[in-house]
Amino acid sequence: MSTMILLGSYIISLVLSLLRVLKKVFMALTRISPTTPPSSWLSWFSNDDLIKSEEYPHEVLHGNNFLQQKVIFEAHGKAVHDKYPQEENYGILTTKGSDSSPREKVGGDVKASSKSRKRPARLVVPDYSPVSEFCQKDKKLERKEFEVEGKDFSLASKKGRRDVMEDGYGVMLDILGDPTQAFFAVIDGHGGHAATDYVAENLGKNIVKALKRVEKAEDQLEAAIRGGYLVTDEEFLSQGVSGGACAASVLLKGGELHVANVGDCRVVLSRKGVADALTNDHRLSREDERFRIENSGGFVHCRNGVWRVNGSLAVSRAVGDLHLKEWIISEPEIKKLPLTSDCEFLILASDGLWDKVNDQEAVDVVLRDESSVESCKKLVDIASRRGNIDDITVMVIKLQKFVESGGLSRQ
Structure with a gap:
């Protein structure tokens, strides 16, 4: 044994x-030699992904091939315009989503600076998949705050605590060659920035396309705006990408104001210093919205004082949200009113502002400041100091030019 x-x-x-x-x-x-990188994982990422700049790049506003101007914002926030020909005279379209910085330029600067240093560039493995269709192939650096002082409008925006900015905006001026026509929108995304970017870049374009077909039928303007929202939603859903976006838009045309919204972005008009909310938030605190969703088989539940669809989304209308599309519709509510001499300015903002600042207070802040961009920044600051942790975007549109041109067009 x-x-x-x-x-x-x-x-x-x-x-x-x-x-x-x-x-x-x-x-x-x-x-393997110590100087040789392990190609089995390094090859998944480009050099631009792995080299991280120590400085924020300049902000760039971009759109699509209908752009008439490319607006580049320097570090101090002032704009310079680099004009180039447009394919069709659809107007000036500028959009700002979460990733507006030119990676190619920044990447080149970083490479040059890294070569001049004796120490090697620090390798950073991105925390995202490089193969998703709408994913960031180059994770671009974004500023936490920025402001825009444009023609007839001003804007300020601040990123909240999320990893990426989910707010955005779109502006079209001189639509179809007419300086009295303009389009403005503020967008608030959820579940990522893909829907925000898509809406900012395509909503105005789709509405203008519809306007061309009904230009001589003024009673069809509402149908054109509604169609623009629905088409934008259908196009985004066809991408098969998750996430969604709320939006509030304003179309100025022929001395009239056409306001549309889905979700909880809001438009407020100052009429002789008195606030007038032109949109009604699509939240589940509205009995009619709860009834619509429950009637179509959806489940509405209130938790911690917040109503949600199927326990997830706190708004009842939005672009996108494929998994909830049976109940989260993209049909906007639209309101039309004439532009009169007592119409002073509009405030368009995401719920990051309206959750902390009421309509009249926002109007009072703008009235006290001669500079529209400074008033936008002040409103963002007020909401932040009151504990807001969401993204905040505030746009102010001066109406004097459109009121005067509208009066001429009605004569």
């Missing part, structure tokens, strides 16, 4: 020794 035990121990020792020898041989054959 003892002989068998000794024999077994000998065999085990022999096997362990053999395994140690094989391990040494394997390590010698597969040893």
Whole structure:
């Protein structure tokens, strides 16, 4: 018996020794030079992904091939315009989503600076998948705050605590060559920035396309605006991308104001200093919205004082949200009113402002400041100081030019 035990121990020792020898041989054959990066994982990312700049790039507003101007904002926030020809005279379209910085330029600067240093560039493995269709292939650096002082409008925006900015905006001026026509929108995304970027870039364009078909039928303007929202939603859903976006838009045309919204972005008009909310938030606190969703088979539940659809989304209308599309519709509510001499300005903002600042207070802040962009910044600051942790975007549109041109068009 003892002989068998000794024999077994000998065999085990022999096997362990053999395994140690094989391990040494394997390590010698597969040893990689310390200066050679492990290509098995490094090849998944480009150099631009792995080199992280220590400075924020300049803000860039971009759109699509209908752009008449490319607006580049320097570090101090002032705009310079680089004009180039447009394919069709649809007007000036500027959009701002979460990723507006030119990675190619920034990447080039970083490469040059990293070569001039003696130490190697720091490698950073991105925390996102590089193969998703709408994913950031180059994770671009974004500023936490920025402001825009444009023609007839001003804007300020601040990123909340999320990893990426989910607010955005779109502006079209001189639509169809008419300086009295303009389109403005503020967008508030959820579940990522893909829907925000898509709406900012395509909503105005789709509405203008519809306007061209009904330009001589003024009673069809509402149908054109509604169609623009629905088409934008259908196009985004066809991408199969998750996430969604609320939006509030204003179309100025022929001395009239056409306001549309889905979700809880809001438009407020100052009429002789008195606030007039032109939109009604699509939240589930509205009995009619709860009834519509429950009638179509949806589940509405209130938790911690917040109503949600199927326990997730706190708004009842939005662009996108494929998994809830049966109940979260993209049909906007639209309101039309004439532009009169007592119409002073509009405030368009995401719920990051309206959750902390009421309509009249917002109007009072704008009235007290001669500079529209400064009033936008003040409103953002007030909401932040009151504990807002969401993204905040505030746009102010001066109406004097449109009121005067509207009066001429009605004569």
